[in-house]
Amino acid sequence: MKRADGSFSHEWPAGYHRIPFWLYSDAEVYTREQQRIFAGPHWCYVALSAEIPRPGDFKRSVVGDKPVVVTRDKEGGINVVVNRCAHRGVQFCRRDFGNASDFMCPYHQWTYDLKGNLRGVPFRRGLKQQGGMPEDFKLEEHALQRLQVTERHGVIFASFDPHVPSFADYLGPSMLFYFDRVFDGRELRVLGYMRQRIRSNWKLMFENIKDPYHASLLHVFLVTFGLFRADQPSAVKMDETGRHAVLVSRRGEQKASEGTQEMKSFRANFTLTDPKLLTPVKEFPGDATVVMQTLWPNLIVQQQSNTLAMRQLVTRGPDAFDLLWTFFGYADDSDEMTLLRLRQANLMGPSGLVSIDDSEMMELSQHGIGQYPDATAVIELGGRDAQDEEHMVTEAPVRGFYKYYREVMGL
């Protein structure tokens, strides 16, 4: 699909209210995304600090599709190194979590400390004056590749690009405000994990969480119980570049309005036999009861009522990605609050009463998109540009995403 000069033979119409479908299936596009987006000057979410609280703790993670290890060293510092031995490329760390004083590659037993420094190489001096590494072989020239690391209020991000801006500059003031709303400095407590492989392009996941249009139509559960609906006080906001966004809304009631007439999924008479699921308590300042934040290029921070989760995207080629859910609460949560979070997790994840609809719809989208690379999507609800709105009858954040995407990708 790529010409000799590196440009793509497909055309992308001017603007960002039309999205060409070749973006979702082209292998060359995927390769460039890995280089410019996931290995570019952007902060990728890799872990929560609460997952590696003690010196020696480590966690396997992924940046784009590249395996990395997040470690806490003896001094308490956080390191992110590639999960690839500097010798022959073996993925040396196979445990998802653990505690270690060093890492030894199982193949030839090259050994690294928790910061990725190479500490030992067997037979370096040879045996019986025979073999061994060359005289000028230096351990310090063969450390594990290290990524840039930043942590804010217990959330750890990494970047392959040494020129990545500070995290505060990267988010911008408005997105930082929403980030700090959930991550206010309190210690976090991990409640557990869910993972699913969705057979669609990764960008469809971001489009989904940047698109409040569908939420009021597709999700019977949200619409009927007023958890997220277009006729409630809502807003969409972005950073200056358009790459990050939040959808903000306030819970309403199960009652018909002017808006629900157009929502075929509104069921005035649908009730739950056991309504425990729908008894959230207010816990954040302000009126918003749901804030979904999309942080370029691999994170969704979910706050729907009392269910909190990081959703980390791991790309698996142009037509699949893994969604890694880390559900959490705060270390000072009461047992009652933890129970609410566990209960409301029924809404989310691979079996989520809400999110099932999304994962299914993304796969259906890929089925439609994948074989028609020359067709385009129409993204015109709320206009053709990308600005903040105090309502959700808009697809502006999707346009914001592609505005920035075009710049980064040079497309």
Add this chain to the structure above:
Amino acid sequence: MSINPRELRYEVEELYYEYVECLDDDELERWPELFVEDCLYKIIPRENFERNLPIALMRCESKGMLKDRVTTVRETSVYAPRALRHLLSNIRIKGNENGQLHVQANYAVLETLSDEETHIFNAGRYIDCVVREDGRLKFKEKLCVFDSLLVPGSLIYPI
């Protein structure tokens, strides 16, 4: 439960086979009836189970919540049609005390979607507590611990 062990085993197996039948034959409405009113049903990845992390993919704390799951599968969730088939093995009564049977079994769920070959969708074990109510065995607790954290697509139907 002072009952002949062979008869008890037969009764337990019947409960499990009926359970699977409801799910595989698309008779979901019968599924909650195999639980007592005050029950707990969870689907939890092995990784969470082994690390004592409490989050579950499905968590129903009463028969009412089981019924609500059925209603959402039937009426509110949007998903592609699929056929599911459970294979059960190694049903073991691990304990029998105070009228509560502790039963474990292995399961595998095969899934068939349109345009796709049948594939193994989910595999794991049931770790259950079974009690007698109104003369028949029912689940008081049913914990489905599945082996691979990675779920292909969505897990829509109960396991």
